[in-house]
Amino acid sequence: MSELDGTTRVFNQDVEIAGKLKGKNVEITSLKIGGVPMPAPASIQQLVENLTALGQIADNVANLRLLPVSGTIAIGEEAVGVINAAVALKNNDDTAIAAKSGIKFYFSSDSAGATPAASGTVLAVGTNGVLLKDGGDSLTAGTLISNATGLVDLNITGVAESTVYLHLIMPDGKVVSSGAITFAA
DSSP states (O other): OEEEEEEEEETTEEEEEEEEEETTEEEEEEEEETTEEEOOOSSHHHHHHHHHHHHHHHHHHHHHTTSOOEEEEEEOOOBTTEEEEEEEEEOTTSSBOSSOOEEEEEEESSTTSOSBOOOOSEEEEOSSSEEEETTTTOSSEEEEEOOTTSEEEEEEEOOTTEEEEEEEEOTTSOEEEOOOEEEOO
């Protein structure tokens, strides 16, 4: 009988195995994946099934990185009655998402987002992304589709002396709000 003791990396996780070799059979006495103790599999077949499951989990985590969970909104300066709001969508690692993604948005007259309001007189996509207006020509709410790097921007033509706020509704329901978008007289 020979001792088995080793560490390898599988799907970006350290896998530590300890046990005994008995001819063609292996008796695994200890298994840790990512430093977390796991039940020792009864056979090599069970070990393969466990590692396959770990691979599926790794794939699911990778797919989660494509979902926006937060975002930043940069508000530009007013130029000829137009203000640009640049949105950067981020994943759970707080890095830019690497895929087109749709996100609901709305405008309000208060920073808390409690009072929906029209954004101005014209709402159009800037250089990145796609704008889908709710109700056809809505200036209050809609859906933004980012480009492949999670960027989308809106050009907002405002009403004289008005202030609105842009709010993004993340897939998990969390709301990300901009600073004041203020149009001068």
